[in-house]
Amino acid sequence: MCAINLNSIFCCVQNALLQNITPNLRAVSVLVISERSFETTFYYDKQPSEDEEELASLTDTYIICDFSSPYYKTEFNVEVISYPNAIPQATFFVYHRYEE
Numbered sequence: 326m327c328a329i330n331l332n333s334i335f336c337c338v339q340n341a342l343l344q345n346i347t348p349n350l351r352a353v354s355v356l357v358i359s360e361r362s363f364e365t366t367f368y369y370d371k372q373p374s375e376d377e378e379e380l381a382s383l384t385d386t387y388i389i390c391d392f393s394s395p396y397y398k399t400e401f402n403v404e405v406i407s408y409p410n411a412i413p414q415a416t417f418f419v420y421h422r423y424e425e
Contacts, residue, residue: 328360329397331417338365338419341387345380349373351408351422354415362398368412369405378403 334355342353352368365388367373367381385401392399406412408424 329357329363331357334363335417335419337388337391338384341384341391342420345384346420347373347377347380349377350420351406351424352412352418353420354412354418356415358398358400361396362400364400364402366402366404366415369403370408372405373403 334357338353338355349370350367351370354366354368356364356366358364365385367384369377373381381401381403385399388401389399412421
């Protein structure tokens, strides 16, 4: 069992996001909680539709599959923060749309 590798998380989450990004999605961040756990947060401009919630959940499922192990714990959040309100800074963003 080894500590979480940031490069592995970054690649995993970006790969999981493929074809799951909608115009309403402002950003996706990852916050490392400990050596064996991290949190993925989806930030939407307005309340996500049922389809958007399903896409976010599907993305989380892909992430869980990559880190499926009794040694790792992942958490998943969805937040609505309307533009131009600032998105809280995280360990790093794996996706962030362009905003003036």
